[in-house]
Amino acid sequence: MEHTENHHNNEHGALTKKTIWATFWLLLAITVIDFAIYFMMPASGIRNFIFIGLGVVKSYFIVGIFMHMKYEVVRLSSMIILPMAFILALIAALLYEGDRWSIIKWIE
Amino acid sequence: MSELAVQNSNSPWSGGKSPFNVSYGKLMMWIFLLSDAFTFSSLLTAYGCQRFLAASDFAPMKWPDPSKVFNHFPFLHGMELPLLFVSLMTFILIFSSVTMVLAVEAGHRNDKKDVSYYMFLTIIGGIAFLSCQAWEWTKFIQGSHEGRIIDGVKVFGANLNINEYGPAAFADLFFIVTGFHGFHVLSGVVLNIVIYVNVQSGTYERRGHYEMVEKVGLYWHFVDLVWVFVFTFFYLI
Incomplete structure (x- = not known):
């Protein structure tokens, strides 16, 4: 209470x-x-x-x-922000790897 | 045994109250926004991949420079003003976010007059943003007077198959991402109007709190947040 x-x-x-x-x-x-x-x-x-x-x-x-969000309990803010942080890391990884697609795609 | 039961009831997870210290509706709005953020993330990933593909030395068509495509401003014909119009749109959206949060703040004070005033300003801001976007899309679809010759055919403006600016994916992604965002703004304006009518008719005054304003406010700020990234990736970079 x-x-x-x-x-x-x-x-x-x-x-x-x-x-x-x-x-x-x-x-x-x-x-x-x-x-x-x-x-x-x-x-x-x-x-x-x-x-x-x-x-x-x-x-x-x-x-x-x-x-x-700054004033919510940590349980709530981490539930939202952690998955988002993972998604951002995934995007960075996908784009880094995706850069090499161009070599495969255009050379074929 | 009884000691254990007492201990358990102190845990935030023991039931009876929200472990997240917010109401069910607000929590579900957060979950919805998280899933919506995933959708936009996938769209931006697709955008990044297509853009990297077009940046390759072997690509048949280069990705256009945004400052050469989005450089119009209403009533100023023939002048090249890159970024100015979208900056205005960004300002409108940030300002409508501010009036929204002012409505939430007025809701905490149970001030019906202030809530309806700020909700009204938020609706106006949303409609202004949508109008700007409609103008921007019209310019983009109509294209320049000169056009561009692609495979012996003169192309003006843009559609989903071909455009005068660059690869087809450029126009496709512009339409899909800004269109999807614009659709969110439109939904937000409709929700804001519903809330505004409810505020005016005293629904929340009778209920004793203005939490619905907070829930729709969360959605509205999210739309603003997405625009920050659309602005960054489509117009700045």
Whole structure:
């Protein structure tokens, strides 16, 4: 019972208008940085990694603050985030291997 | 024996309350969003594979540079403005996410007037985003005035078989991934309208809490989250 009350206090304490607007300005700033890097840096593998990294940072704030994941119990957040982390690792592995498809496909 | 029973009842898994400390509906929304994230992951994997294939030195047709394809802006004809329009769309979606979370915050205060005001703004944001996407698709399908000659035939714009920009997979994946995302936005707008009507008619006021706003809010933020990655992979990279 005590635990539930604590949770409710947390929930109402965390989601203030101030936090929401701060998160908004942060997300907007990251989008502007995306925009700036796009025009200031020539296309390269490093630039792509920067974009993906900034995307991960944006998703941290959207999921953590807007979707309230930061304040949920660890049991819930790990149930959602761990499978997603495995999927991301799978995508990275598939793309790394899939790069070699081109050799097989076009040379045949 | 009785000691053991007492110990068990303290465990979060002993039943009687949610071990995840959220309501059933919210938990199921999270599970749904996880499965939906898997769907989008598979689409983005397919996109990555096709793009790597086209990047090979042996590929018959190169993957187009997004800044050469998506460089239009409404009312500014003949100007090359890459990324500007999608950045505007990103801004609209992030802003509608903010109004959504403000509606959730107002729901915690049981403030009916604020909830309906912010829900209304969220619906407007969703419709604005869908309109932008419709314009973007129209430009993409119509193509340029010059077109491009492929196998002796002049091709304008794009369909599922052939397009003037690059390999067929480029247009196919654009239609499928942004279309699937746009369909999610459309569903979100419909859900938001349902919630808005319920808020106005006082359904949640009588119920005593605005948890339905939170559940639909989770879905709406997820749509925003997917757009972050669509924006990254289709327009930035």
